Amino acid sequence: MSQVVVVDYGAGNTRSVRAALRHLGYDSVVSSEPHLIRSSDFVLLPGVGSARSAMAHLNSTGAEDALRDRFSEHGPILGICLGMQLALEHSEEDGGVSGRGLLRGKVEKMQIDRVPRLGWSVVEPWNEAFYFAHSFACLSEDVVATSEGITAAIHRGSFLGVQFHPEKSGPAGLSFLEKCLSPA
DSSP: OOEEEEOOOOSHHHHHHHHHHTTTTEEEEEEOHHHHHHHSSEEOOOOSSOHHHHHHHHHTTTHHHHHHHHHHTTTTEEEEEEHHHHTTSEEGGOEEEOOOOOSSSSEOOOOSSSSSSEEEEETTTTEEEEEESEEEEEEEETTTEEEETEEEEEEETEEEEEEOGGGGGGHHHHHHHHHHSOOO
16 A cells, blocks of 8 residues: 655645545555655645645745655655645745746636636546636646646646545546556
8 A cells, every 4th residue: 555645734635635545545644744755655735725825834844845856756746726736836826926846837816707716627638527626727838637728737747736626526536536546
């Protein structure tokens, strides 16, 4: 069984993510300890929270450097919602925040009729519906899936980020998590 570290950045949906992992039979630990982030089998950077406070917490604990090291050593990382957004170079959230820069791109406030964007939506080309809850969207050359024309997933190297919440997306979300956690 894989060792899964759910990165603690002082907020986030760690409880629901851990419940989904437990449902799939995985043990997980919530931590910002650099040695755990570097050495675990799988790292999950959860969603929900403020970009500025999340980056400040990651920087103050050394987790930010550990995530960069993990990425450069090809260790698998899944970013969910804010966890995906933090992987880009810059976010407009909180008046502007530098991200980790694992992937090129930026995060912008969505210019749609209803913000936040809440609810179920089909992700293309996967043809599966997942649950979304966000006010910001990623603009990146690493987009691999969209939903209603908005970035739903980005991928580069060992990092996969999703805007939707697999832990809140029922059977489709659990299946997605299982695929991410299964050895290639």
